[in-house]
Amino acid sequence: MRRQIPLLLVFVSGVFMVIQYFVPSAFAERAYEFLIDWTIIIGIFALALGIWSLVRVSYNKIRTGHPDAMYSAITLAGLGLMIFFGFEFPGVSYKEAMRVTQAKDYIQSEFSGARDAAARRVFLPESETLSLRPDSIKTILTMAADSVAHWVDIFKTSHWFSGADLEGTNLAAIMTTTEQFKSISSQYTSVSPSDSMALAGLAGRVSEVSQQGIAAVDSLKNLSDVYPLTGGLENYWFIHFFDDVMIPIQATMFSLLAFFIASAAYRAFRARSLLSTVLLLAAFIVMARLLPMGPVTIGANKLTQWILLVPNLAAKRAIVIGVGLGIVATSLKVVLGIERSYMGRD
């Protein structure tokens, strides 16, 4: 029984997926999506098993006084800290604080940008303001209004501002500014590009309105940008462990390949046999395309292209067809229960 039920499960789920492939109906499609979701969720439970194994091995090393005991303690410390900082303590997250601060900056720069563009249009000669025609000022104003509305949404969803803070004067003042931007923008349509008096008047209005908006933003409560414990996946330390520990190590490990590819080439590219000479020559030609040697380089470049386009295509196709066949054969063996070495025995 202990072996039959899993084998039956493999067979049933396997055959179901094969049939599903041939059924385009929405029902089959949904079933497919469910099964894929399920395997992801089971995978997370399995990750707990993995963590358990890691902790057990590390702990055993510490307990038995293995020479690496100290390093195992570092592993456990890193593991513990990261899990701890990832915990969703309620409160403002680092990223949220960054977003709110950023939103304030952006709103201010939208307001002052619109103000400056309107002023510039009045003072610059026609030839240099092709990109600042009256109708483009109009666009700048409406675009500023839209983008401010977007940034204001970030205030609204933030934990930081209490409802009263937002519903009250500040937010209302910001939104009024954007409304006024829109109404001024429609007035630009009726102004002729050469009517500098009218343009100056509008620019003055824009400037006045934007000042009010900027003041409203300034009066919003300031945030500190570090919240050491709160925020879960957006916690300050969680993010920085990722950015300043994981990413640099990862990128450096990856870049070790530059050295290893060189040492592997030195160690292994020897003309020992006909076959290894083919390998060596192909690599040599391809690398020679970067040497600054005029015609040799150009020849190598041509040959490289040919190898990549012709024999490379053939070889890859042969491998892919073989691999495809192997995958199909092994899948079939698995579904039919012929291949069951992964299942263990009691």
Next chain:
Amino acid sequence: MEQGRAQSKNKTFSEMLMSMDRRWVFLVLGIVTVGALLSKFTIKQSVTPEVRDIYNFVENLKPSDNLLVAIDYDPNAKAELHPMAYAILEQAMARKIHVITLTLSQNGAGLADQAVRDVVDSVATYDGFRPEYGKDYVFLGYRPYYALVILGMGQNFRIPFPKDYFGNVLDSLPMMKRVQNYDQIAGVIDITGSNVADAWIANANGRYGVKVALGLTGVSGADYYPYFQSRQIFGLMVGMKGAAEYETLTHNPGPAMEAMGVQTFAHIVIILFILIGNVGYFLDRRAQNKRARQL
């Protein structure tokens, strides 16, 4: 095994060549790479014909000919493709060729705008005159559905682009008054990392017969050589190397030549080590054969 031999005291010269500690390889490669990077060393690239064809094409245009430069890449491909855009735009603007730029990549408008502005500043600094917007160059901005945009421009630029990036109606721009469709365009240079290139070949060249050249990323480049061979495109630059070749041609060393300098040095180091290993191997084999004959 090699390790064991490396440790034996009396090594012959050939054995030394064959079984150098790999840390020497690391050290030499590291020093050369850091050195080339810090010194910003540039090497003149050997120019391939497909890149030279683009250069010659731009070089042979008359001032006030119209050149369309499509900056169809997003920030992912910036490192490889931005240098190409700069080199071509600078060459064309310095020669007072009328340059029309546009982008068919959703996130490309910012990059294209930046490239055009930077090149205008650079030309103003080094060539003694400032290209004027609307008279010497135009930036049309971004439109979705690239295949339709490319086809539409074949009928009239005003179909996909009634206005430019800044909201100007095209006919208000002096140089665009004389441009209706591809008939007034000397050539298109498309710089892209995506399959927009296919649409330029099929729709602009295939249907309207306008000359098209491509600047591509290293990854997608190899697929387009057949188009160059069949002359559906008149030129092709691929990856950082293509950009560096173009910079070499325009005598305008930039980021691509710097990056390629490092690459060239690193490749030379690796090739030298392969040679050293093989020289050692052949010497060793000869010595062994000799010994075998003596015995």
Next chain:
Amino acid sequence: MADSRNLSRIITAGIFLLLVVSWIIKAMSGMEASAWLNIRNGALTTIAAFLTLCIYSFLYGDNPFYRFAEHLFVGVSAAYWMTLGFWSTIVGNVVPRSFPALAKFFKISFNYELGTAWHFIVPLILGILLLMRLAPKMSWISRWPLAFIIGTTAGLNLPRYLQSDFIQQINNTFITLLPGWQGVGPFFSHLSLSASGQLVMISTNVVVFVGVVCGLIYFFFSKEHRGWFGVASRIGIWVLMLTFGASFGYTVMGRISLLVGRITFLFHDWLGIL
């Protein structure tokens, strides 16, 4: 022995001194903006640079610095994926969709209008069965979820790989051996070595066809590679080796770029001299 210990202590102290100095310089470089922010960011960059150097020390050989970075990396990354999976998938999606009441009690933010998805109970049960491994007597039951996953994906792979890796590739190999063939006369009268010429195009297609067939023959397991079969298999492995060598050489450039990226980090972002 004692000497080498002292030496390594001195080296270690020197390295840390250097790091501290570089941190102070880094923090000072933009002091007027916001002192605390600069000190903090300088420290973070210095830590990242230190870890970068720790990993590079592996090129010389195994050493305490590498071991430190390695073990830290293992612990932090294992926790990272675990935490991410737990909070975003289990707490962020599975629980609110299968037990909305529970999720609402814990104030998990979620779009509850999506409704209850009872089917998520199945993977939850299978997941718990998997955890039964930890109880030695019940560990056999953990094979059920394994069987489910392996069965599902095997069934998933079977027709899909047949289509994409197999039928599609065969289809791509249906090339004409004689592209643009207009008869023997025109072929010889227009003989040229230009890339768009017929000779080159035909030979290209022939090489692809022969390469694919010989490559496939190389992968025959149950027939002796002798006679003409052996010759074909030999050609097959030659084509494979040619390709492998070329791919190796072609990859060098990308790997050097990675190294350049790290060197730029060290000399520009950290030391500020590039």
Next chain:
Amino acid sequence: MLTASVSAQPANTSSADTTAQMQAIPPAPPVNVSAKDRPNDNGTGIVVKWDASPDDGAGRNNVVMYKVYRSLKPDAPFKDWVLRGQVPFGKRQYTYDDVGARDKDSKDYFPKGVDVYYRVAAVAADTFSVSGNSNAAVASDEWYNTTRTTVLVFVLVFFGFTLYFINVAKKGKTLYVRPLAGIEAVDEAIGRATEMGKPILYILGLGSASDIATIASFSVLGRVAKKVAEYQTPILVPCYDPIVLTVAEETVKTGYSDAGRPDDYKDDSVYFVTQSQFAYVAAVNGTMLRERPATNIYLGKFYAESLLLAETGAVTGSIQISGTDEIAQLPFFVVACDYTLIGEELYAASVYLNREPILMGTLKAQDYYKAFVIGVIALGLIGRMFAPDLLQAIFNIH
């Protein structure tokens, strides 16, 4: 057919434009617009067909593209029709697949089981004209994808080959298999590790337990574990994927009990490292330099880390046996390892090691299938010359 041309919505909407509006004449609208259910789908698609406008490629020749509009109500005013897509000009006949989303919450939701109507607009530079309504069409879902029949045939043929050769093998007919150096080296490598008294490092790669490369690697691992238990040589199996970890534990334990030494199995010999590619490599590389294994076996799915592992292994002088189906990584294994199983050879490895008649039968079936494929390719070459359309129909699968 309704041929009213709508010029109320010209492309240029801004009244502020200083240019004079050209008084453009709209092109003639497209004709014969028809709609029918899109076959072989999940009920969210309609195929729309129409004939070109007389002004497309002829007449005034000013059509640039066609826009396809949809409505649930045939008599709704044109502004309420939903734009579904655009098609460039230049053909005589057009088809457009209007595909929507199944999900009701989606913006793109496709109404199921109800009548939908289509209209197609011919668009010129500043103007356009709209065709009349198409017939009513209903999107429905199907239970068999006819374009996948080719796949079904290939599956069945393969199934047939497999069953036949399993039968042949069961009857006791011995089947030849050519030697694979990489596999033959496994036993030798285990022996060497035993002599040197050093462990064997077995890496299952970065694949998940459901990757076929990993499953193939499990069966080799089972075999290696059994040998290792017999020789009493330690084995180290660091894992990247937690599910792979649980399966690997089972496999190694089974190997030990098959060898009659279940008590020799140590819990810490199969262990999880981390599910982060380079952290895993960092740890394994460290292990190599500290434990100095006599033999490293890398079988499974490998990515950029292949060369990092194989080069570090080479420093310690281990015998290295590798195998993967990742084509991009094969060059590095071939260069840096002593033996490499290329692609399909990895899948065949378990058969080589176990030599069970049933498995041998499947290997034979695979070979015959390859011969079949070579035949199909050769036929395809001929077919390509004489019946390209038929070939296209058979091998074009959605």
